[in-house]
Amino acid sequence: MKTILIIEDDPAIQQGLTEVLTEEHFKVLSATDGEIGYQMARRECVSLIILDLMLPGKNGRDICRDLRRDGVKTPILMLTSKKQEADKVLGLELGADDYVTKPFGVKELVARVRALLRRETLLPSAIVETRIDNLSIDFEKQEARRGKRSVSMSAREFQLLRYFVEREGNVITRAMLLDDVWGYDVTPTTRTVDNYILSLRKKIEHNPAKPSHLLTVHTAGYKFVK
Amino acid sequence: MKTILIIEDDPAIQQGLTEVLTEEHFKVLSATDGEIGYQMARRECVSLIILDLMLPGKNGRDICRDLRRDGVKTPILMLTSKKQEADKVLGLELGADDYVTKPFGVKELVARVRALLRRETLLPSAIVETRIDNLSIDFEKQEARRGKRSVSMSAREFQLLRYFVEREGNVITRAMLLDDVWGYDVTPTTRTVDNYILSLRKKIEHNPAKPSHLLTVHTAGYKFVK
DNA sequence: ACAGCCCTGACAATTTTTTGACACATCCTT
DNA sequence: AAGGATGTGTCAAAAAATTGTCAGGGCTGT
Numbered sequence: 441m442k443t444i445l446i447i448e449d450d451p452a453i454q455q456g457l458t459e460v461l462t463e464e465h466f467k468v469l470s471a472t473d474g475e476i477g478y479q480m481a482r483r484e485c486v487s488l489i490i491l492d493l494m495l496p497g498k499n500g501r502d503i504c505r506d507l508r509r510d511g512v513k514t515p516i517l518m519l520t521s522k523k524q525e526a527d528k529v530l531g532l533e534l535g536a537d538d539y540v541t542k543p544f545g546v547k548e549l550v551a552r553v554r555a556l557l558r559r560e561t562l563l564p565s566a567i568v569e570t571r572i573d574n575l576s577i578d579f580e581k582q583e584a585r586r587g588k589r590s591v592s593m594s595a596r597e598f599q600l601l602r603y604f605v606e607r608e609g610n611v612i613t614r615a616m617l618l619d620d621v622w623g624y625d626v627t628p629t630t631r632t633v634d635n636y637i638l639s640l641r642k643k644i645e646h647n648p649a650k651p652s653h654l655l656t657v658h659t660a661g662y663k664f665v666k
Numbered sequence: 667m668k669t670i671l672i673i674e675d676d677p678a679i680q681q682g683l684t685e686v687l688t689e690e691h692f693k694v695l696s697a698t699d700g701e702i703g704y705q706m707a708r709r710e711c712v713s714l715i716i717l718d719l720m721l722p723g724k725n726g727r728d729i730c731r732d733l734r735r736d737g738v739k740t741p742i743l744m745l746t747s748k749k750q751e752a753d754k755v756l757g758l759e760l761g762a763d764d765y766v767t768k769p770f771g772v773k774e775l776v777a778r779v780r781a782l783l784r785r786e787t788l789l790p791s792a793i794v795e796t797r798i799d800n801l802s803i804d805f806e807k808q809e810a811r812r813g814k815r816s817v818s819m820s821a822r823e824f825q826l827l828r829y830f831v832e833r834e835g836n837v838i839t840r841a842m843l844l845d846d847v848w849g850y851d852v853t854p855t856t857r858t859v860d861n862y863i864l865s866l867r868k869k870i871e872h873n874p875a876k877p878s879h880l881l882t883v884h885t886a887g888y889k890f891v892k
Numbered sequence: 893a894c895a896g897c898c899c900t901g902a903c904a905a906t907t908t909t910t911t912g913a914c915a916c917a918t919c920c921t922t
Numbered sequence: 923a924a925g926g927a928t929g930t931g932t933c934a935a936a937a938a939a940t941t942g943t944c945a946g947g948g949c950t951g952t
């Protein structure tokens with residue numbers, strides 16, 4: 441689950457945002473003072489920061505600049521009162537990623553939050569494509585093909601395989617898979633995992649019954665090797 | 667290490683860009699005057715040029731055109747103030763590869779820089795016209811015709827199709843479509859998207875029920891292939 | 893008022909995900 | 923080394939989720 445830090449002194453907005461975002465299944469942290477918010481942003485591991493421009497303690501402008509200077513790359517969504525301010529906030533001098541002017545619509549805000557988070561997850565240049573024996577896989581395009589024959593995989597299968605490929609050689613427990621690939625909110629049986637392993641093997645292994653890539657580590661989990 | 671040439675007269679942006687790109691491990695050269703920048707672009711060996719549209723000395727538009735005329739193939743990322751300008755900058759007449767409108771977020775800019783560098787072939791990223799089977803489409807004129815029979819499409823349909831065509835082969839989620847094609851202020855249902863896909867298929871596919879271009883990627887979104 | 897777009901809601905069709913049953917393998921005790 | 927206990931492989935069918943499709947209502951510009 442993604443955590444969002446809200447740094448905002450107006451209690452009405454603070455509370456409203458918290459409610460909305462919680463409802464949208466985000467975890468929310470908050471600070472009403474600039475200096476405290478800044479410290480939290482540095483210490484806590486959050487996915488996105490919603491930052492008011494005007495704050496007691498330390499204003500949003502400074503927080504933003506300082507965070508960037510500290511090397512914090514978390515996306516920042518600025519709340520401003522005037523459009524003119526907003527233009528200055530963006531651009532490079534400060535390093536915010538997007539802004540919303542008050543008064544703002546809840547839907548718009550949530551949409552922007554989601555957009556920022558999505559862009560975020562697209563950026564890290566994790567593994568985009570790979571090759572297992574003569575099967576080539578493009579995770580971004582969600583395509584897998586053996587020679588010119590395309591092999592169909594569901595979205596979850598791609599996710600799962602990617603998870604393994606990115607952690608090549610490490611033992612992956614079922615719990616890790618359930619947490620990271622499925623998420624906290626759903627809890628299928630561990631049998632579900634086995635079934636996906638099964639179908640992945642059918643697609644990537646030459647002899648699914650004697651796997652050479654997606655190995656089982658008894659009582660522990662699975663391991664992918666190339 | 668890749669070298670990036672920045673041609674930009676506003677010192678704030680100039681400096682900001684330099685900082686950010688340096689931090690991202692690029693080597694940065696810069697010019698604040700158009701004519702000087704143009705000369706540098708011709709002489710120095712750089713991997714990418716970030717070019718402001720409005721410049722003293724020689725404006726970005728001319729620099730871009732002249733560089734292309736000189737046979738310089740280096741990717742060019744334009745900085746513009748208005749979206750309308752941007753659309754004109756792209757396309758073939760000038761030869762820029764991508765653009766960012768001010769104010770822009772750091773992440774977006776860096777992402778675009780990386781994308782351009784990754785891209786080996788210098789395709790202009792804005793497609794003005796295309797052909798799908800025997801259907802020819804002109805996005806600028808908003809015309810589509812199959813042979814001499816014109817096929818009517820609404821503005822939104824053109825937008826949507828263009829979005830797909832420009833991202834050929836990539837999986838496009840409904841959220842991306844809603845954010846990028848519809849925008850943040852309106853929030854139609856995802857069902858709306860499906861309906862547009864439906865009507866686009868009726869217009870571009872030979873057999874809309876068995877699409878061969880506008881494919882659905884179950885649980886993920888859609889994908890356009892030619 | 894009319895035509896054309898845009899959006900919504902309902903329901904059907906399809907695909908994916910999960911479950912449950914059972915065979916088989918491995919581990920750990922005795 | 924035998925035998926139970928537990929963990930895994932496998933399949934098919936049920937359950938859930940996603941997408942396809944259509945008809946209709948609201949809105950806008952003419």
